[in-house]
Amino acid sequence: MSKRLSWFIILVLILGYFFLYGPIVSLIFFSFNASKLVTVWGGFSTKWYGELIGDDQVITAFLLSLRIALISSTIATILGTIAGYVLARFGLFRGRTVLSGMVTAPLVMPEVITGLSMLLLFVQMQQLFGWPTRGSLTITIAHITFTMSYIAVVMQSRFSTLDISLVEAAQDLGARPLKVFFVITLPIVAPAIVSGFLLGFTISIDDLVITSFTSGPGANTLPMVIFSKVRLGLNPEINALASLIIAVVATGVVASTIYMAQAEKRRQRDMQMAVQANE
Amino acid sequence: MSNDASIQGGRLRRAPGAQSIGRVLRALGVQPRLAVILIPYVWLVLFFMIPFLIVLKISFAELAIAQPPYSPLLVCADPEISSTWLCFVEGKISVHLSTKSYVGIVSEYGKPFYDTLYVRAYWNSVVTAFFSTILCLLIGYPMAYGIARSSSTVRNLLMMMIILPFWTSFLIRIYAWMGLLKDSGVINNALIWLGVIDSPLSMMNTQFAVYVGIVYSYLPFMILPLYANLEKMDLTLLEAAADLGCKPLKAFFVITVPLSLPGIVAGSMLVFIPAVGEYVIPELLGGSNTVMIGRELVNVFYQNRDWPAACALAIAVLILLVVPITLYQYYQNKEAEAGK
DSSP states (O other), X not given: OOHHHHHHHHHHHHHHHHHHHHHHHHHHHHHTBSSSSTTSOOOBOOHHHHHHHTOHHHHXXXXXXHHHHHHHHHHHHHHHHHXXXXXXXXXXXXXXXXXXXXXXXXXXXXXXXXXXXXXXXXXXXXXXXSOOOTTHHHHHHHHHHHHHHHHHHHHHHHHHTSOHHHHHHHHHTTOOHHHHIIIIIHHHHHHHHHHHHHHHHHHHHHOOHHHHHHOOTTOOOHHHHHHHHHTTSOOHHHHHHHHHHHHHHHHHHHXXXXXXXXXXXXXXXXXXXXXXHHO | OTTOHHHHHHHHHHHXXXXXXXXXXXXXXXXXXXXXXXXXXXXXXXXXXXXXXXXXXXXXXXXXXXXXXXXXXXXXXXXXXOOHHHHHHHTOEEEOOOOHHHHHHHOBTTBOGGGSHHHHHHHHHHHHHXXXXXXXXXXXXXXHHHHHTSOHHHHHHHHXXXXXXXXXXXXXXXXXXXXXXXXXXXXXXXXXHHTSOSSOXXXXXXXXXXHHHHHHHHHHHHHHHHHHHHHHOOTHHHHHHHHTTOOHHHHXXXXXXXXXXXXXXXXXXXXXXXXXTOXXXXXXXXXXXXXXXXXXXXXXXXXXXXXXXXXXXXXXHHHHHHHHHHHHHHHHHHHHHHHO
C-alpha cells in the first residue's frame, strides 16, 4: 500500500494495542504492590496472592462458576451442534425462520432483558410447579440457553462449509443418515465443536448480568463475588485474582493457537500424502 | 485415509448404537429428522420464547401488593369460582390489560414527557452507544486495515492479541480502568508526577469514563468483522485504480470503504446493540450521575420492585433496537449467502 498511509496505520496500531494492553499490564503490575492503596506503589509483595488463596468466599465462588460453566457448556455444545446442523443441512422446513430467529436473537439481546425474562420464567414456573428453586440449577439453564446460540452460530457456519462429497460417498455406500452423521460428519467438525465448547465455557464463566438475575440465595458465582467487592472500590486481592485469570487465559489462548497451527500443518501434510498414495 | 484402522474400528463400533436410536424412534412413530429438529426447538421455545412472552404479559399488568407483585391479566367476574379454567368455561372471564407502565415511562410529575427520568435514560443510552460506536469505528478501522495488510505471520499474532482480551473476564477489564481513572489512579498520578497538572482530573464517575469503558470493552467486536471483511478484499481492484491514476487516499474512500460496508455494519451493530443496554459499565465507571436504561431497568426491578414497569422498559428497549437488530441480521444473511 501507499507509504503515505502506512506510518499513520502503524501509529494507530501501536496506540491501539497500547490502549488494549495498558490497563491489563497496569492491573498485573499493581497486583504485586505491598500497599493496600492499589495505585500507590509500596514495594514488591506477593501477599495478596496468599490472601486470595485463603479467601474461602472466592474459592467457593470459583468452584461454583467452574461447575456451572462445565455443565452448561457441555449441554449447550450438544444443543448448539444440533441446532447448527439443522439450520445448515436440513434445507427449508416449516418453522426454520422461527428457529433461526430464536438462535440468533439471544446474541443481540441486551443482557438485562435476557436476564429479566429468564428470572420471570423461573418465578412463574415455581408458582405453577414448585420447581425449579432459584440457584445453581436456574443459572445453568440460563447459561445453556444463551451460550447455545453462540455455539449454534459457530456450528452452522462450520456445517455449511462442510465438504458434501464425503457425506454423499458414505450414503452411496449404504450408510444410514445417523451413521453418516456419527462416522463422517462429527469427526470432521470436531475442532469446531471444541472451539464452540471453549467459547461457551468462557462466556458462561464470565457472565455477570444474566447470572445475577437467575441466581438465588447462596449461589454466588465468581463474577458476582468480584462485582460485589469491586463496587466498593479498588481491592488488591481482585488485582491478584485478575492477574491469575489473565495468566491462565493467555497461556490457554497461546497454546491453542500454536496447537491449531500445527494441526493445520499436519492435516495438510496428511492430505498431500493421501494424494501421493493414490497416484 | 484408511491407514488408521484402530480409529475407524472405534467409530464403526459406535455406529450400530446410533442406528438403533433411529429404529426406536421410527417404531414410536417419530421421524428421526423431526426429533432432531425438535430438540433445539423445544428448548428455545421453553427458555427463550416463553420468557419473552411473560415479559410482554407482565408489562401490561399493574403493580399490586401480591406475590409476585403484579395484578393478574385474567380476572374472573365471579369471585366464588376459584379456578381460572372453570371461570373460562363458565364464560365469566375478562382480560385486564393496563398500559399504565408504558404511560409511566413518559410521565413524571411536573415534567414534560421528554424530560422524564426514563426518556432521559433512553436518550442518554442511545447517544452514548452511538458515539461509542463511532469511536470504535474510528479506532478499529485503521487497526483492522493495518492487521489485514500485514504479512501472514504478523497478522495471526496481531489477531490473537485482539482476541485475547475477549477471552479474559469482561468485569476485570472494567475493573482495570477503575484503577487508571480514579482521582488517585494511575493516570492522575502519572500526570501530576510529570507536572502536567497540579490537582487530579476527575475522570471516574463521569460520562467520559463510560465512553472509555464501552470503547475498551467492545473494540474487539468492531475489529473482528472488519478484519474478516478487509482480509478477503480483492487487492487487484486497488492496483487497477492506481494504474488508472487514482490517488491512494481516494482509492481508499472510493473502493475499500464501500466494499467493507458489510463489515462496518456488522461491527457497528455488535457495538451499538449491547452498548444501549449496558449495565456493568455505567454502574462501575459512571457513578450515580450517568443514567442509562439498562441500569434504570435493574433499579426499577430490584429497588422499586415494580415488575410491570421493568417489563415495559424492557419491551421499549427492544422496540428501540428492532431497527439495528434487523439491519445486522440483513447484512449477516447477505454475507452468508455471498459466502456460499
